[in-house]
């Protein structure tokens with residue numbers, strides 16, 4: 001972490017302190033603070049012109065690794081998009097919550113409400129040529145990798161036009177450069193190391209973002225993957241999404257060390273405030289460049305929080321207090337970005353409300369479209385499709401009983 005005696009000051013005063021404010025600011029419709037922020041931040045009028053915004057110096061903790069800069073280059077357009085993306089994920093997750101409670105979605109359904117800044121910050125720091133793999137809390141990542149909302153909701157509803165033709169459900173969604181959606185805790189991490197090995201072999205110059213949970217972090221196979229990744233200098237950014245719980249077990253009860261970013265021992269690490277989308281963006285951009293320069297793997301820890309239960313069958317209240325939840329909600333990633341957008345004079349409160357309304361309408365439209373998708377016909381060829389590469393199907397496919405076996 002950057003040693004600084006200014007760390008006790010609030011973010012805004014610290015950044016203002018970096019440059020002298022102009023002597024006289026004439027009154028206009030904006031407040032003094034807004035005018036000052038705009039001038040110090042040099043907010044351009046154009047949506048696509050880059051400028052720098054500050055990041056709190058409590059955002060990172062390092063392990064044998066230099067932290068990113070405490071200001072990040074962005075544009076007004078990108079800041080607005082970060083807000084749109086996080087709000088869209090939350091609305092989509094709330095829609096899934098509703099559909100599940102109406103008993104239209106059956107089976108597993110793991111929501112990522114509270115964790116939106118991680119999926120969104122990562123996506124804004126990488127390209128579609130970079131690869132991403134995660135565990136089962138994956139709806140937000142699926143959306144950010146380019147899937148439509150209706151294809152994700154359609155999948156949850158088991159529909160033919162769902163992103164995995166209704167056969168994957170919540171835990172098994174895929175898109176270009178997105179390898180799921182994996183239900184076996186920890187098992188996706190060695191797979192991600194393999195994807196990075198393929199990138200290295202093909203000399204693509206890109207990286208693999210390899211996400212897992214704090215619960216998964218205690219698995220042996222993760223440490224085997226760390227070893228091989230370091231041994232072979234693979235272009236992989238491991239990322240532990242520490243949402244403080246694995247099902248109903250808190251990190252303190254499950255982990256001898258909760259410093260997940262130091263778990264790689266011989267691999268440099270960085271802990272990132274996963275409730276701040278700008279901190280995530282800056283950190284991933286920084287680490288990606290470091291990996292692309294041929295320095296090998298990194299282990300990131302995104303400190304975040306899951307507001308909902310582990311899955312829909314868990315109300316999420318038995319193992320944590322109401323006070324804890326309330327406290328965590330004060331760090332909400334969407335609310336805090338909203339206040340920055342207003343403080344920095346990027347969007348007005350009314351503009352923000354209008355975007356929220358538009359996204360609410362757009363998501364309910366997508367819900368309707370998903371509900372209108374047909375269910376798959378109960379036919380053998382539909383059941384067996386997407387298992388074998390077309391043309392390589394074996395002559396015999398075994399069902400549960402002799403009757404169901406196809407020759």
Ligand SMILES: Cc1ncc(C[n+]2csc(CCOP(=O)(O)OP(=O)(O)O)c2C)c(N)n1
Nearest residue numbers: 137183184185213214215216243245246247
């Ligand atoms: C190998 C394996 N063991 C156990 C489970 C059951 N299980 C499902 S989720 C989970 C907890 C994982 O927690 P974490 O990695 O922190 O992810 P989070 O749910 O917090 O996103 C467990 C133990 C499983 N799916 N796979």
Ligand SMILES: [Mg+2]
Nearest residue numbers: 213214245246
């Ligand atoms: Mg967890």
